[in-house]
Amino acid sequence: MFDLRDLYQQVIVDHNKSPRNFGKLADFNHEADGYNPLCGDKLHVYLKVNDAGVIEDVSFEGEGCAISVASASLMTDALKGKTMQESEDMFGHFQHMATSELDEAPDEEVLGKLTVLAGVREFPSRIKCATLCWHTLLAAVKDRPEPAKTE
Amino acid sequence: MFDVEKVRAEFPILHQEVYGKPLVYLDNAATTQKPQSVIDAVRHYYERDNANVHRGVHALSERATASYEAARDKIRELLNATSRREIIFTRGATEAINLVASSWGMTNIGAGDEVLVSEMEHHSDIVPWQMLCERVGATLKVLPINDAGELCMDQLDSLLGERTRLVGIVHLSNALGTINPVKTIIEKAHAVGAKVLLDGAQALAHLHVDVQALDCDFYVTSAHKMYGPTGIGMLYAKEALLDAMPPYQGGGDMITMVTFEKTQYNDLPYKFEAGTPNIAGAIGFGAAVDWLKKTGIDAASAHENDLLAYATEKAKAFDGLRIIGAARDKASVLSFTIKGVHPHDLGTILDREGVAIRAGHHCAMPVMQHFHVPATARASFAAYNTRGEVDALFAALTKAQELFA
Ligand SMILES: Cc1ncc(COP(=O)(O)O)c(C=O)c1O
Numbered sequence: 001m002f003d004l005r006d007l008y009q010q011v012i013v014d015h016n017k018s019p020r021n022f023g024k025l026a027d028f029n030h031e032a033d034g035y036n037p038l039c040g041d042k043l044h045v046y047l048k049v050n051d052a053g054v055i056e057d058v059s060f061e062g063e064g065c066a067i068s069v070a071s072a073s074l075m076t077d078a079l080k081g082k083t084m085q086e087s088e089d090m091f092g093h094f095q096h097m098a099t100s101e102l103d104e105a106p107d108e109e110v111l112g113k114l115t116v117l118a119g120v121r122e123f124p125s126r127i128k129c130a131t132l133c134w135h136t137l138l139a140a141v142k143d144r145p146e147p148a149k150t151e
Numbered sequence: 152m153f154d155v156e157k158v159r160a161e162f163p164i165l166h167q168e169v170y171g172k173p174l175v176y177l178d179n180a181a182t183t184q185k186p187q188s189v190i191d192a193v194r195h196y197y198e199r200d201n202a203n204v205h206r207g208v209h210a211l212s213e214r215a216t217a218s219y220e221a222a223r224d225k226i227r228e229l230l231n232a233t234s235r236r237e238i239i240f241t242r243g244a245t246e247a248i249n250l251v252a253s254s255w256g257m258t259n260i261g262a263g264d265e266v267l268v269s270e271m272e273h274h275s276d277i278v279p280w281q282m283l284c285e286r287v288g289a290t291l292k293v294l295p296i297n298d299a300g301e302l303c304m305d306q307l308d309s310l311l312g313e314r315t316r317l318v319g320i321v322h323l324s325n326a327l328g329t330i331n332p333v334k335t336i337i338e339k340a341h342a343v344g345a346k347v348l349l350d351g352a353q354a355l356a357h358l359h360v361d362v363q364a365l366d367c368d369f370y371v372t373s374a375h376k377m378y379g380p381t382g383i384g385m386l387y388a389k390e391a392l393l394d395a396m397p398p399y400q401g402g403g404d405m406i407t408m409v410t411f412e413k414t415q416y417n418d419l420p421y422k423f424e425a426g427t428p429n430i431a432g433a434i435g436f437g438a439a440v441d442w443l444k445k446t447g448i449d450a451a452s453a454h455e456n457d458l459l460a461y462a463t464e465k466a467k468a469f470d471g472l473r474i475i476g477a478a479r480d481k482a483s484v485l486s487f488t489i490k491g492v493h494p495h496d497l498g499t500i501l502d503r504e505g506v507a508i509r510a511g512h513h514c515a516m517p518v519m520q521h522f523h524v525p526a527t528a529r530a531s532f533a534a535y536n537t538r539g540e541v542d543a544l545f546a547a548l549t550k551a552q553e554l555f556a
Contacts, residue, residue, distance in 0.1 A: 004503050008496070008554050016555075017491075039495045040512055040525040063525050065495035066555070123499060 007119040007126070008066065011074075016066035021059040021076035028057070033147035034136030036128055041068045045136045053084045060136075065129050067120065072133035074114055084141050090114075091134045098127050153450040159535045161186040161442075172505030175540045180325045180353060180484055180531035181509050182375045185439070189379060192438035193431045204430055205404060205421070219430050222437025223420070229440050230370065231361040232387055236419035239393070240433050243384035244352040245275040247371035248319070250386055250423065251348055252279035254396045255369075259346075260316045262288035267310055267345070268319040269294040269302055270521060271327055274514045276319045276350045289316070296521060300327035300476035307339055315345040322354035326515035326529070327476030328459070328484030330358065337367055346392070352376055352384075356443070356533065357452045357482045362387055374432065378533075379439030383432030386423070393419050400425040451534035455483050458532045462541045469548065475518075475527045486513075486527045489548065492555050494528040500554060501528075504547035506540075 030047035041064030048057040058079050060072045075094075079087050090110065097106045098120050106115040120130045128150040139148035159165055162184045167174050176184060196218060202211035204219045220235075227235045241247040256279075260266065266280045270293050277291075284291045292310055295303045302320075311318070318340040323330050337347045348369035354360060356377040362370050369392075373384040388396075398405055398416055402425035408415040416422045443451075462485050466472050471490035488494060498510030509529045512519045519526060530544055 004500055004554060007499070013555055038511070040519070041495075042525070065493035067496070126495075126499060129495065 007123060009116045009119065011113070011116045012066060012070040015070035015073040019060075019069050019073035021073065022061065023059055024061060025057055025059045028059075030140045030143060032136050032139035032144055034062075034132050034139065034149075035147040036064070036068070036132050036150060039065060039129070041065060041129060041132055043068065043072055043133055043136050045072075045133065045140045047137075047140050049084060055079050055082050055084070055087060058137075060133065064132070065126075067117070067126055067129040068132050071117055071130045072136075074117070075133050075137065078112060078114055079137070087137065088141065091138060094134055095131060097121075098130050153447070153454050155454060155535065155537055158446060158451075159537075161188070162535050163187060163190070165535060169505050169507075170503050172503075173543075175504075175506040175543045177530040177532065177536065177540065177544060178507045178509050179356075179533035179536075180376070180513075180529065182381065183356060183378050183533050184535070185380065185435075186378055186442050188442050189435050189438045193380060193435040196431050196434045201431075203427055215430055218434045218437070219428070222433045222440075225437045225440040226385055229355070229360075229444070230387055231363050233363060234390055237387055237390050237393065239386040239388070239420045239423040240428055240436075241371075241384050241386055242382055242429070243373035243375070244273075244350060244371045245373075245384075247369075247384055247386035248275055248348065248350065249279045250399045251369050251371075251388070252283045254399045254423075255346075255388075255392065256280075256283045256317070257287070258395075258397060260284075260287055260289050263314060264289040264316045265292050265312065265314045266290070266317050266319065267292045267294060267315055267340075269321065269331075270296045270517050271300065271302070271324045271329065271515060272319065272321050272517070273325055273350060273352065274516070275352075276321060276348075277517070280317075280319060290314075293517075294320075296327075296329075296518070298522075299478055300324070300329050300518075301478045301480075302329075302331055302336075304332065304335070307336065311339055311343045311345065313343060315340065315343055317346050317348060319348045319350065321350040321352075322360070323351075323357060323482055324476070324515075324518075325353050325484065325531075326513040326518045326527070327478065327486055328481045328531075329476060329478035330354075330480040330482055332480075333367070334365055337365055341366070353483075357448070357455060359448055368392060374436040374439055377439055378442055380432045380435035383429045383436050385436075390419065393423070396423075398422055398425070402426045404428075446534060452482065454534060455532045455536070458536055458538065458541060459483060459485060461538055462530065462532075462544070465541065465545050469545065471552070472548075475522050475524065483533075484529060484531045486529045488524055488527055489552065492551050494526040496555070497528045497548070497551050500551040501544070501547045504543070504550060506544050506547045508544070 028046040043062035346368040494510035
């Protein structure tokens with residue numbers, strides 16, 4: 001029998017309670033809004049990218065369910081020091097994990113800590129909560145003015 | 152004597168498990184389940200009577216037409232409308248409001264006029280008026296709510312004026328459970344010459360409605376929130392208003408004579424029912440009205456009030472729970488938030504315990520804005536719910552809290 005703890009792992013509960021990299025960056029050069037109209041989750045992502053295309057700092061603000069807050073918190077931790085291209089690739093891997101078959105083991109090597117979110121596969125209505133921050137990140141990388149959606 | 156077990160036995164869908172737990176269905180404000188008699192009525196129509204209405208000369212068409220029109224009579228009686236000509240079948244409450252906004256609104260509301268709605272309206276009683284106001288240059292005004300989730304009735308007089316053409320008010324709020332003092336609102340609106348539309352999408356499963364006693368001009372509802380099928384609802388409007396209104400959509404059934412020079416519109420109610428209607432839906436709607444009458448609206452709502460009082464008591468004792476909507480006059484809806492657990496997470500956790508609730512903005516974003524919450528969790532009760540199910544709800548909430556501790 002599936003256990004709710006598979007979705008709400010302690011790491012997720014902790015990140016929800018005390019999200020990392022929460023708040024506006026003092027110094028940033030990319031930002032975007034993300035919005036999930038279904039549940040009202042709202043995120044804002046700030047990026048500081050240097051001339052070499054490396055993410056020097058990243059943060060987020062907003063409100064949402066535990067999955068979306070924890071996912072954003074984990075994402076910001078994972079992105080620091082990555083290039084823009086690497087973070088886009090990571091999004092691809094994350095997206096794949098969130099929608100893959102249950103018997104496929106998530107790629108720990110690429111995704112690291114982010115694999116705690118693999119449990120959303122069991123909850124089709126919650127996949128968007130986990131991916132909203134990544135769509136928002138992509139919008140920030142591309143400097144899109146309109147809020148990112150998960151469609 | 153109201154026997155909830157007997158009522159439950161009439162709803163086949165309730166007798167199932169989800170994730171290995173007995174289903175506890177507390178999302179009735181979104182849509183109610185359907186009794187066997189409604190399912191049978193729809194099925195009987197498709198198995199025995201299926202034909203188009205109002206046009207065939209054959210036996211099946213005559214039977215289909217008779218059942219379709221009988222449903223209209225049942226609804227007329229339920230609402231105590233003067234005439235069956237005042238009952239228009241629509242896709243639901245939403246389409247009924249859009250019909251009024253387009254047809255009546257475009258002819259009676261102009262630049263500088265005002266439409267008054269309340270802060271607790273469902274989006275379906277906001278957006279059509281907003282669209283209309285934008286098109287004709289009218290102004291949308293808002294009657295605010297207080298922190299108990301009641302209309303600020305002391306502000307009504309100052310918001311009504313000679314430019315007010317229409318007042319749109321929800322009879323029973325889906326987001327808060329508030330029952331609004333609609334009789335007073337209608338009297339005051341009429342005193343300034345405004346018409347009143349009541350959104351009864353939630354009301355008819357729980358309250359007696361007498362459109363003549365209320366003297367409302369328009370009343371709308373959806374069958375699926377009162378034990379009937381989806382995709383069918385109705386508009387009640389006073390006959391004199393309907394007579395003067397232009398058709399909403401053009402097509403078959405709504406005409407008596409068509410040439411390329413001129414078309415003669417059909418009589419009421421058909422003038423507003425263009426195209427082949429949802430025949431099976433209307434017949435199911437009629438069966439739902441029969442079921443409500445047989446079960447007894449008074450007995451059912453007394454039972455639901457008991458459940459609401461029981462749940463409210465438990466909610467007040469629950470650590471970290473905030474009730475959203477504490478109106479004195481209230482029915483069937485318990486909207487709430489829990490400290491530290493987002494409503495969306497509550498919804499998922501409760502689901503795995505077999506408890507179906509709604510988490511979200513309930514198509515009433517202004518209500519969420521008023522209470523400064525992104526969303527609420529909402530348990531809503533119907534005639535077939537039990538105190539045991541309320542217990543299951545709170546056991547699941549405890550589990551959610553533990554998971555997040
Ligand atoms: C108060 C209220 N009004 C209107 C509606 C719209 O009903 P429908 O979507 O069936 O047209 C609803 C449904 O959620 C409602 O609760």
